[in-house]
Amino acid sequence: MELQQLRYVIAVAETNNFTRAAERCRVVQSALSHQIAGLERELGARLFERTSRRVRLTPAGEAFLPAARECLEAADRARAEVAAASGEVRGRLAVGAIPTVAAVNLPVALRDYRRRYPRVQITLASAGSEDLIERVRRGDVDVAFLGLPPRAEPKGVQSRRLGGGELVAVVTQDHHLTENEVDLRSLEDEPFIDFRVGAAGRAQSDEAFAAAGVQREVPFEVSSAEFMVDLVRQGLGVGMLPAAYAPRFSDLRMIRLRDAPTRVEHLIWDSRPTPAATAFLELIRADHEG
The missing domain is CATH 1.10.10.10 (Winged helix-like DNA-binding domain superfamily/Winged helix DNA-binding domain)
Incomplete structure (x- = not known):
C-alpha cells in the first residue's frame, strides 16, 4: 500500500x-x-x-x-x-475566525505569517464560534479566533484570552434615537436584528438585556454581521456589534450603551499543534503582547 x-x-x-x-x-x-x-x-x-x-x-x-x-x-x-x-516551517495551516474578530488584526497577521513562512499553505474559514470550536476538536481547523460571553470558556481545546470589549447599538443616521449614549432600557421598544438564538454572538446580548430586566423583540435573525448591517441600513431595526468592529460601517451611527453587553475574544488550538500552527501561535502571541 x-x-x-x-x-x-x-x-x-x-x-x-x-x-x-x-x-x-x-x-x-x-x-x-x-x-x-x-x-x-x-x-x-x-x-x-x-x-x-x-x-x-x-x-x-x-x-x-x-x-x-x-x-x-x-x-x-x-x-x-x-x-x-531542520529549521524550516512548512505544511498546511487552517485558520478559522468569526467575522467580527477585533482583538487581532487578522489580515495583517496572515500577511506577516505568509512572508515569514512562504512554504506553508494557508487556508481561512469564517464561521460562528460554536462551529469553530467543533472544527478545531475534529482537527479540520488548526487555530481559530472566537468571541464568547464573559463567563463562557471554550471546552475541549487549548485556549487563551485575547481581550474583551463592549458591544454598541448600530442604527441609521436618521434614526429617531438622537442620543449618543443610552441604557438598554431605552431600547426596549426597538425591533432588533441579531444572530440566531443559541449562537455565542446572540448570547452576549441576551444575557445583558436579561440582567437589565429588559425584554426585547428580535424579528430578524441573521447568520453574519454583514447581513445584519444590510438590514440595519434599510431601517428594519437596531443591530448589535463589537465597538471595535462597528466603526468600519461609516454610513451607520453608533450608540454607546451604559450597561453594554460584553464579549471576550479567544484564540484556540488543538492540544498537539503542528509546526505550522505553533509558528502561528507564536506570531500572534508576540504581536499581541508587543
Whole structure:
C-alpha cells in the first residue's frame, strides 16, 4: 500500500469520477485506475462501484476512506516535523475566525505569517464560534479566533484570552434615537436584528438585556454581521456589534450603551499543534503582547 494510492482513492471519492480525479492528481486516468485496482487486489475488496453514470464508494470503501485520510495527514505531519527539526516551517495551516474578530488584526497577521513562512499553505474559514470550536476538536481547523460571553470558556481545546470589549447599538443616521449614549432600557421598544438564538454572538446580548430586566423583540435573525448591517441600513431595526468592529460601517451611527453587553475574544488550538500552527501561535502571541 502506497501513499499515492491513498491519494487516488480520496480523489475519486471526493469527485465521484475517475476522469476528474485523474485531472486533480495530474496523472492519466489509466494509471490512476491501475493503481486503485492494485490496491483493491491487495485489500481483497472493491472500494468503488462503477457504472456508466457514476462512481460511488462500496461499504468497504466507506470504511477505508477515513483511515486513508488519517494516513495521509500523518505522513504530511511527519514531513512537517522533519522540516521543523531542520529549521524550516512548512505544511498546511487552517485558520478559522468569526467575522467580527477585533482583538487581532487578522489580515495583517496572515500577511506577516505568509512572508515569514512562504512554504506553508494557508487556508481561512469564517464561521460562528460554536462551529469553530467543533472544527478545531475534529482537527479540520488548526487555530481559530472566537468571541464568547464573559463567563463562557471554550471546552475541549487549548485556549487563551485575547481581550474583551463592549458591544454598541448600530442604527441609521436618521434614526429617531438622537442620543449618543443610552441604557438598554431605552431600547426596549426597538425591533432588533441579531444572530440566531443559541449562537455565542446572540448570547452576549441576551444575557445583558436579561440582567437589565429588559425584554426585547428580535424579528430578524441573521447568520453574519454583514447581513445584519444590510438590514440595519434599510431601517428594519437596531443591530448589535463589537465597538471595535462597528466603526468600519461609516454610513451607520453608533450608540454607546451604559450597561453594554460584553464579549471576550479567544484564540484556540488543538492540544498537539503542528509546526505550522505553533509558528502561528507564536506570531500572534508576540504581536499581541508587543
